[in-house]
Amino acid sequence: MTDPTTKKTTGAPACKSGEVFCRRIKLPMSMAEHKSCPYCFGKESDIKTGEHGKFCDFEEGKDPIHFGFPET
Numbered sequence: 001m002t003d004p005t006t007k008k009t010t011g012a013p014a015c016k017s018g019e020v021f022c023r024r025i026k027l028p029m030s031m032a033e034h035k036s037c038p039y040c041f042g043k044e045s046d047i048k049t050g051e052h053g054k055f056c057d058f059e060e061g062k063d064p065i066h067f068g069f070p071e072t
Contacts, residue, residue, distance in 0.1 A: 020050050024058045 019028035024039060034040045034047045034055070042055035052058075 020047055023052055023056060023060070 019030055020034060021027070022029045022034070022037070024037070029037075031044055031047055035044070037056075039058040040047065040055050041057065046054040049055075
């Protein structure tokens with residue numbers, strides 16, 4: 001799998017049919033689980049691609065969901 005934001009292979013393990021690797025918990029998740037994640041957005045067709053740049057805001061060490069509070 002290739003990370004479209006860096007053009008590098010993510011090293012994500014293969015998942016069962018209907019599951020997509022989650023960068024946040026580092027495990028495969030179902031479509032329903034991705035759709036309920038606060039970091040995931042987009043359509044199911046985006047999630048199915050496994051290209052996290054299309055559906056996932058999670059960045060290791062940074063929380064993009066800060067509810068208006070200063071990041072510091």
